Amino acid sequence: MHKFKFLPHTADIKFQAFGNSLEECFENAALALTNITCKKKIKSLKSKKIKVYGRDLENLLYNFLEEILILRDVYDLLISKIKKIKIKGTGGLKKRNYELEAEFSGDNLKNYNTELDVKAITYNDMFIGQEKTNNKTKNKTRFTCQVVVDV
Numbered sequence: 001m002h003k004f005k006f007l008p009h010t011a012d013i014k015f016q017a018f019g020n021s022l023e024e025c026f027e028n029a030a031l032a033l034t035n036i037t038c039k040k041k042i043k044s045l046k047s048k049k050i051k052v053y054g055r056d057l058e059n060l061l062y063n064f065l066e067e068i069l070i071l072r073d074v075y076d077l078l079i080s081k082i083k084k085i086k087i088k089g090t091g092g093l094k095k096r097n098y099e100l101e102a103e104f105s106g107d108n109l110k111n112y113n114t115e116l117d118v119k120a121i122t123y124n125d126m127f128i129g130q131e132k133t134n135n136k137t138k139n140k141t142r143f144t145c146q147v148v149v150d151v
Helices: 022-037 058-074
Strands: 004-007 015-018 046-054 077-088 100-109 122-134 139-150
Touching: 004 022, 015 022, 022 058, 022 077, 022 139, 046 058, 046 077, 058 077, 058 100, 058 122, 058 139
Parallel strands: none
Antiparallel strands: 004 015, 015 139, 046 100, 077 100, 122 139
């Protein structure tokens, strides 16, 4: 399974990220966002913890990705991986009042040649979906999120 893929868009950059859990889907969205800025492998020399909230999952995803841009712009941190990620909230995909805690590792942005500068996350075409597949051996759930970023 691919972690993420980029889709055609007229002016901005659109991607979809995938995961077998909601956390894995958000993690792969973060990696896609970093991939827009830097295509090279990033070292894991620094760590940073975050906590964000959202009134629904799309708002949580927006705030999560926005926090990654803040880490880049304010703390000069380009993320290489997510060490831990946990999403709290019950009631399925439309439940309100979510919380996400994550710990990132990465390196200083100045140590890398950057490709593009992501200016902002948008709600344009954003969605989070869940698909259940019935395989003869086991049932699986796959999550997909779609994001458009302003460059």
